[in-house]
Amino acid sequence: MNKLTAFFLLLLRLAIGWHFAAEGYHKLKGYWEGPTETVVGKSKPFSSAGYFREGTGPLAKYIRKEIGDPDEEALALLTPKAAESPNLPLHARTPPLLAQEWGDYVRRFGDYYGFNEEQRKKAEEALVKVEDSVVRWLTSKEVTDKNYKATTQEGRLPTPVRVDEYKQKLQELSEPKYSHLLSIGPDAEATRLHNVKAEVVRLRVGLLNDLDEYTQALRKELEAIATPEQKKAAEGKGHPPQPQPPAEANEKQKWIDLATMYGLTALGMCLIVGLFTRLACLLAAGFLLMTYLCMPPFPWLPAPPNNEGYYLFVNKNVIEMLALLALATTASGRWLGLDALLHWMLFGSRRRSAASET
Amino acid sequence: MALDLTDQQRAVGKANFNRTAEGLTRRGFMKSLVASGAAVAVATPAAYYGYKSITGNPVKAVLIGAGDEGGVLVGEHNPNYLEFLAVCDIRPSNMKRIFDGEPTGLRKGLKKVYGNRANNIKKLDSYDAFVDELRKNKDIEAVVIALPLCMHAKAAIDAMKIGKERGKPIHVLTEKLMAWNIKQCKQMIRTAKECGSILSVGHQRHYSLLYAHATEVINAGVLGDIRHIRALWHRNFTWPFDPKTVKDKLVEGVPQPYYRDGWFPPITHVDYDALHDKTDMLRKYGFDNIEQLIRWRLYQATGGGLMAELGSHQLDACSIFLGHVHPLAVSGVGVRSFFGPGRNDRDIDDHVFATYEFPGKNYAKDKNDVVIVTYSSISTNGFENYGECVMGDRGTLIVEKEESVMLFPENEPGKAKTPPRGTEVGVSATGKGEPVLESGSTWGGPTASVTGTSVGPTGRISRGYTEEMEDFAYCVRLWDPKLGYEKDRDGNYKQRLTRCHGEVAMVDAIVALTANYAMHTHQRVEFKPEWFNAELPDVPPSDQKAKVEVA
Numbered sequence: 001m002n003k004l005t006a007f008f009l010l011l012l013r014l015a016i017g018w019h020f021a022a023e024g025y026h027k028l029k030g031y032w033e034g035p036t037e038t039v040v041g042k043s044k045p046f047s048s049a050g051y052f053r054e055g056t057g058p059l060a061k062y063i064r065k066e067i068g069d070p071d072e073e074a075l076a077l078l079t080p081k082a083a084e085s086p087n088l089p090l091h092a093r094t095p096p097l098l099a100q101e102w103g104d105y106v107r108r109f110g111d112y113y114g115f116n117e118e119q120r121k122k123a124e125e126a127l128v129k130v131e132d133s134v135v136r137w138l139t140s141k142e143v144t145d146k147n148y149k150a151t152t153q154e155g156r157l158p159t160p161v162r163v164d165e166y167k168q169k170l171q172e173l174s175e176p177k178y179s180h181l182l183s184i185g186p187d188a189e190a191t192r193l194h195n196v197k198a199e200v201v202r203l204r205v206g207l208l209n210d211l212d213e214y215t216q217a218l219r220k221e222l223e224a225i226a227t228p229e230q231k232k233a234a235e236g237k238g239h240p241p242q243p244q245p246p247a248e249a250n251e252k253q254k255w256i257d258l259a260t261m262y263g264l265t266a267l268g269m270c271l272i273v274g275l276f277t278r279l280a281c282l283l284a285a286g287f288l289l290m291t292y293l294c295m296p297p298f299p300w301l302p303a304p305p306n307n308e309g310y311y312l313f314v315n316k317n318v319i320e321m322l323a324l325l326a327l328a329t330t331a332s333g334r335w336l337g338l339d340a341l342l343h344w345m346l347f348g349s350r351r352r353s354a355a356s357e358t
Numbered sequence: 359m360a361l362d363l364t365d366q367q368r369a370v371g372k373a374n375f376n377r378t379a380e381g382l383t384r385r386g387f388m389k390s391l392v393a394s395g396a397a398v399a400v401a402t403p404a405a406y407y408g409y410k411s412i413t414g415n416p417v418k419a420v421l422i423g424a425g426d427e428g429g430v431l432v433g434e435h436n437p438n439y440l441e442f443l444a445v446c447d448i449r450p451s452n453m454k455r456i457f458d459g460e461p462t463g464l465r466k467g468l469k470k471v472y473g474n475r476a477n478n479i480k481k482l483d484s485y486d487a488f489v490d491e492l493r494k495n496k497d498i499e500a501v502v503i504a505l506p507l508c509m510h511a512k513a514a515i516d517a518m519k520i521g522k523e524r525g526k527p528i529h530v531l532t533e534k535l536m537a538w539n540i541k542q543c544k545q546m547i548r549t550a551k552e553c554g555s556i557l558s559v560g561h562q563r564h565y566s567l568l569y570a571h572a573t574e575v576i577n578a579g580v581l582g583d584i585r586h587i588r589a590l591w592h593r594n595f596t597w598p599f600d601p602k603t604v605k606d607k608l609v610e611g612v613p614q615p616y617y618r619d620g621w622f623p624p625i626t627h628v629d630y631d632a633l634h635d636k637t638d639m640l641r642k643y644g645f646d647n648i649e650q651l652i653r654w655r656l657y658q659a660t661g662g663g664l665m666a667e668l669g670s671h672q673l674d675a676c677s678i679f680l681g682h683v684h685p686l687a688v689s690g691v692g693v694r695s696f697f698g699p700g701r702n703d704r705d706i707d708d709h710v711f712a713t714y715e716f717p718g719k720n721y722a723k724d725k726n727d728v729v730i731v732t733y734s735s736i737s738t739n740g741f742e743n744y745g746e747c748v749m750g751d752r753g754t755l756i757v758e759k760e761e762s763v764m765l766f767p768e769n770e771p772g773k774a775k776t777p778p779r780g781t782e783v784g785v786s787a788t789g790k791g792e793p794v795l796e797s798g799s800t801w802g803g804p805t806a807s808v809t810g811t812s813v814g815p816t817g818r819i820s821r822g823y824t825e826e827m828e829d830f831a832y833c834v835r836l837w838d839p840k841l842g843y844e845k846d847r848d849g850n851y852k853q854r855l856t857r858c859h860g861e862v863a864m865v866d867a868i869v870a871l872t873a874n875y876a877m878h879t880h881q882r883v884e885f886k887p888e889w890f891n892a893e894l895p896d897v898p899p900s901d902q903k904a905k906v907e908v909a
Contacts, residue, residue, distance in 0.1 A: 035470075035473055
């Protein structure tokens with residue numbers, strides 16, 4: 001091989017290694033620091049949740065099934081049970097997922113503050129009261145409930161109308177119009193889909209924000225039940241319970257995040273120092289393939305936000321992946337790297353001892 | 359301020375100010391807004407005050423004094439410029455609050471600002487531990503002092519001296535007022551020069567874009583000749599105190615608040631149990647007992663009263679409005695007419711009224727050209743918003759609550775179509791090219807908000823704390839200890855200093871403390887130029903022997 005070729009291949013390896021390590025370390029630093037809030041702005045530790053949530057590719061769809069699809073979840077929270085009989089009380093129609101979340105929250109809240117029987121009964125009553133009002137909000141054909149401020153512009157429309165529109169936009173997103181693609185071209189279709197996607201997010205966030213008003217109302221009701229003594233006693237126990245989605249999905253999410261942060265850093269370091277170089281190249285390429293499949297630049301899919309440049313089927317991730325695969329075919333780590341040392345320890349010494357025997 | 363303005367008139371006043379500032383900028387009378395064609399580029403505070411991002415690591419600092427003001431500084435500092443390695447306070451409740459912060463307001467707390475890194479911040483629970491840390495930890499480059507007033511000089515001078523001993527200067531940013539008396543101010547300035555340390559004082563209005571813009575508009579002359587400024591800060595501390603509002607149990611046997619009063623906080627067991635028997639230690643730092651430590655603002659021996667706490671900021675602003683001049687004389691009345699034994703008792707006055715005589719533009723030629731500045735701070739009525747009202751013969755400028763500026767013209771007889779408060783004005787030029795306010799209906803169209811330039815990323819108007827600490831850190835990074843306080847041929851310091859360094863801040867201390875003296879002795883006191891000269895030993899008659907003397 002031309003020496004210059006080897007030199008640039010080495011540079012390529014170092015550059016990609018640096019890219020991975022820097023990205024990984026940046027994420028890890030945020031994770032170690034935890035959330036911060038300064039005059040300059042707020043920062044949150046890295047989470048891949050948003051990436052997968054907004055991912056358009058086939059892999060993102062699969063992972064969403066594992067960690068929870070935000071749209072499916074939102075619809076589950078916003079769809080009340082059918083009225084089986086006209087006498088059914090309103091709260092009995094609370095969306096099952098919401099009922100489960102809130103029920104769980106009320107239980108944890110009671111445990112945290114050490115509620116007695118009477119208080120638990122009061123808490124159940126408060127739950128029923130808020131459930132009544134949320135079902136009213138979800139089903140009424142007009143905007144009746146003035147108790148809670150509507151936080152979005154759509155808030156002036158009845159909730160079922162908003163949910164229907166949300167569903168309709170989701171439907172639109174899931175069915176790319178191939179006829180459009182052929183007739184009006186990929187660019188126009190991509191723009192249209194991009195807009196629909198933004199619309200879906202806006203509708204979802206708006207509805208969930210309004211729903212949160214009810215969750216917060218529940219929190220306030222519960223806080224009113226706790227006595228000052230109980231509040232004081234609970235002070236040392238860390239943060240009071242928050243209403244949150246089921247824990248299982250969070251666990252998986254956490255695992256994926258940790259693997260991403262440490263994986264990126266480790267792979268980057270391996271590429272820089274030339275340790276297990278071929279394996280690191282393959283794993284890093286695998287990671288890039290994954291990102292590609294989460295947000296592929298296919299013309300019938302909406303372009304991801306913050307996308308600079310224009311990509312058609314091939315994006316920079318693909319190029320970096322191919323570069324890594326090309327590197328994997330070379331013995332780059334033995335040219336310059338710890339692999340040379342490793343190789344010498346495993347094979348070099350044996351060869352020398354074989355030589356000394358003869 | 360200007361208590362009879364309607365909302366609509368306020369809106370007109372603010373729009374007038376913005377439009378005027380914009381017009382002045384276009385005509386080259388203001389540097390704050392950079393006009394390029396039709397687009398108006400809005401300057402960032404950093405660009406306006408001439409500092410940049412610091413190169414290298416943030417300046418490593420220790421905070422001593424973690425009370426109300428320390429909490430604000432922690433919440434408002436930018437950790438990219440200034441990073442706290444340690445915090446010192448002898449009150450356990452302060453130590454807890456500086457980390458945990460408050461749910462709302464500026465006091466975010468170290469945990470929120472630094473996230474998990476807050477666990478690495480050292481907690482120092484005594485002054486000795488603080489001194490020890492400065493000696494041992496060579497990484498420390500600066501000290502931020504938010505202690506009670508009587509301790510400012512000692513902490514600042516000790517820190518700077520330790521910096522000199524260890525061969526790497528320790529720079530000081532101390533809260534205002536600079537020191538308890540002027541002798542101490544002069545000692546601090548001298549020590550800074552000897553030790554090659556930067557000494558900066560936290561009069562945050564020096565870094566408020568709002569005040570900077572207001573000053574530029576005044577300097578452009580559109581208000582005409584100024585003969586009077588009225589400044590005030592009125593608060594109402596007469597509402598009964600409700601012990602239920604305090605989470606912790608109150609200590610019995612010590613005076614507890616009778617009225618709700620921010621300066622007379624309740625004493626809880628957290629602090630009392632830790633400190634009440636350490637009177638010897640407290641005496642060493644100027645406090646007779648724990649009460650005096652917690653309510654230091656209320657005692658002449660530990661604080662400086664309303665003039666020092668509130669008045670100094672506003673008189674500072676007035677002297678800047680008038681062109682960085684020193685006042686000629688002060689007289690006033692101060693009374694303690696409301697609080698008393700059993701009712702949030704105190705040493706300091708609860709109503710102060712001071713009248714200052716400042717030199718006008720032509721004072722050098724005409725000794726009658728005097729500007730009267732009145733200042734009042736009272737504790738029993740909070741109807742008016744605090745602020746400053748600058749009255750010129752062609753217009754009035756009102757700065758309110760450090761967050762809005764309004765401008766109103768004086769109407770020329772015969773020309774006025776609307777009463778002045780409803781008149782919209784902009785800037786035009788006279789034949790001589792001087793800008794004047796002119797009313798007219800042609801000023802329509804949206805104005806770029808000048809006040810908006812001081813709005814931070816969180817959407818609030820910066821009062822200057824962030825910029826004051828950023829520039830301090832920037833100066834520390836640029837500082838060459840060898841060059842120190844060398845002056846160039848024109849008598850200016852060669853190195854960059856903060857906008858409110860020791861010599862600037864000493865003026866504010868003289869202005870505030872001399873007013874106290876005039877009120878106590880019921881006389882008119884003339885300011886002497888020697889007092890303002892840090893090189894000379896002369897001090898105002900207000901200077902008394904401090905409890906915490908500095909070697």
